Amino acid sequence: MSLPLGKADVATTPTTRRLLRFGQIGYGYWGPLMLRNLARQENAEVVLLADLSEKRLADAERNHPGLATTNDTAKVLDDPQIDAVYIATPLGTHFDLARQALTAGKHVLVEKPLTGASAEARELIALAAEKELVLMVGHTFEYSPEVEYLRQLHISGELGRTYYINSSRLNLGIFRRDADVIWDLAPHDLSMINYIMGMKPQAVSARGASCVHDGLIDVAYIDLKYPENIIAHVHVSWLNPNKERRFTIVGDRRMVCYDDTAGNEKIKVYDRGVDRPDYASTFGEFQLSYRYGEIVIPFVQGSEPLAVECQHFAEAIRTGKAPRSDGEVGLTVVRTLEAAHDSIAQGGIYIDTNF
Numbered sequence: 438m439s440l441p442l443g444k445a446d447v448a449t450t451p452t453t454r455r456l457l458r459f460g461q462i463g464y465g466y467w468g469p470l471m472l473r474n475l476a477r478q479e480n481a482e483v484v485l486l487a488d489l490s491e492k493r494l495a496d497a498e499r500n501h502p503g504l505a506t507t508n509d510t511a512k513v514l515d516d517p518q519i520d521a522v523y524i525a526t527p528l529g530t531h532f533d534l535a536r537q538a539l540t541a542g543k544h545v546l547v548e549k550p551l552t553g554a555s556a557e558a559r560e561l562i563a564l565a566a567e568k569e570l571v572l573m574v575g576h577t578f579e580y581s582p583e584v585e586y587l588r589q590l591h592i593s594g595e596l597g598r599t600y601y602i603n604s605s606r607l608n609l610g611i612f613r614r615d616a617d618v619i620w621d622l623a624p625h626d627l628s629m630i631n632y633i634m635g636m637k638p639q640a641v642s643a644r645g646a647s648c649v650h651d652g653l654i655d656v657a658y659i660d661l662k663y664p665e666n667i668i669a670h671v672h673v674s675w676l677n678p679n680k681e682r683r684f685t686i687v688g689d690r691r692m693v694c695y696d697d698t699a700g701n702e703k704i705k706v707y708d709r710g711v712d713r714p715d716y717a718s719t720f721g722e723f724q725l726s727y728r729y730g731e732i733v734i735p736f737v738q739g740s741e742p743l744a745v746e747c748q749h750f751a752e753a754i755r756t757g758k759a760p761r762s763d764g765e766v767g768l769t770v771v772r773t774l775e776a777a778h779d780s781i782a783q784g785g786i787y788i789d790t791n792f
């Protein structure tokens with residue numbers, strides 16, 4: 438997708454130097470982190486923040502003296518000064534706010550998951566294309582240096598043929614009321630797998646339980662079938678004694694573990710595996726040889742994923758190049774989450790994603 442620059446004044450200003458004016462909607466738990474990163478960028482400013490809560494606006498004014506705030510979301514959408522809108526509100530509001538912002542001619546970065554239904558995601562994609570605007574979803578981990586390292590490791594062939602992937606994202610809380618644990622946490626795991634492997638899942642089977650709140654799933658096991666016979670498993674929970682962020686890829690040459698809680702040693706690449714026997718010389722015998730080679734802890738140059746994500750959004754607006762986590766990427770995750778819920782409703786059967 439190629440996006441021409443949207444505003445009349447752009448033609449007279451070199452695109453690399455043009456000041457971008459952001460509006461932000463939502464300043465709860467996540468909004469403050471992104472506002473700091475949006476505001477920190479060169480040649481960009483956040484000109485107006487909207488939130489329904491006066492208390493959250495007062496906090497924002499304390500943290501960012503001089504920042505204009507409003508409890509009227511329409512003021513952000515109607516402001517002709519604003520080029521782009523970042524949306525950090527509960528899932529149920531993403532579609533309406535993003536649609537209104539695109540309709541008003543603003544580029545949009547909306548938090549994950551893009552929407553609560555794939556039909557809504559498709560509508561936003563079509564609207565952004567029609568209006569020649571950037572639509573991006575906040576798949577934070579696609580901008581993390583560790584995830585980029587894993588992607589390059591996969592692309593280089595270092596791991597060999599991938600057998601399977603396992604991802605767990607567990608902690609005690611934070612319980613949400615606007616979305617279950619699948620909509621809340623699994624977008625991270627799914628976007629990581631899709632980005633690293635450069636693939637979309639073909640079918641999904643899931644099981645989940647509502648342990649604390651009736652009707653709101655707080656623990657789930659999601660199984661995915663990817664092309665090339667690769668299988669993946671995602672375990673998400675708000676009800677676990679400790680925090681776990683563990684991502685493993687098992688290949689036939691090497692295995693890699695990414696533990697996001699492990700300080701400076703987040704990634705370990707294991708030269709471990711199982712070598713098959715030479716059946717011709719050991720007829721009738723089933724003997725495998727286990728390989729216990731070295732473990733490498735690579736140095737991964739640190740960078741702040743949110744800063745990279747904000748920069749990427751600004752760059753997409755300035756260059757017209759589709760962002761890494763564009764609407765289609767967001768749709769893939771939304772459709773997969775939807776299929777996971779369909780599977781749970783049907784006792785865990787595999788549901789085709791039908792992309």
Ligand SMILES: NC(=O)c1ccc[n+]([C@@H]2O[C@H](COP(=O)([O-])OP(=O)(O)OC[C@H]3O[C@@H](n4cnc5c(N)ncnc54)[C@H](O)[C@@H]3O)[C@@H](O)[C@H]2O)c1
Pocket residue numbers: 462463464465466467468487488489490493510525526527528530548549550575576577621
């Ligand atoms: N990328 C990440 O790693 C990450 C992490 C956490 C949350 N998130 C996402 O960020 C979004 C917000 O999550 P949160 O944890 O900050 O939620 P939150 O409930 O803490 O904050 C939401 C804020 O939006 C405001 N709000 C609600 N409806 C609004 C409306 N119509 N107009 C203006 N303001 C409105 C609320 O007053 C609140 O301050 C969710 O989509 C969530 O999935 C992303």
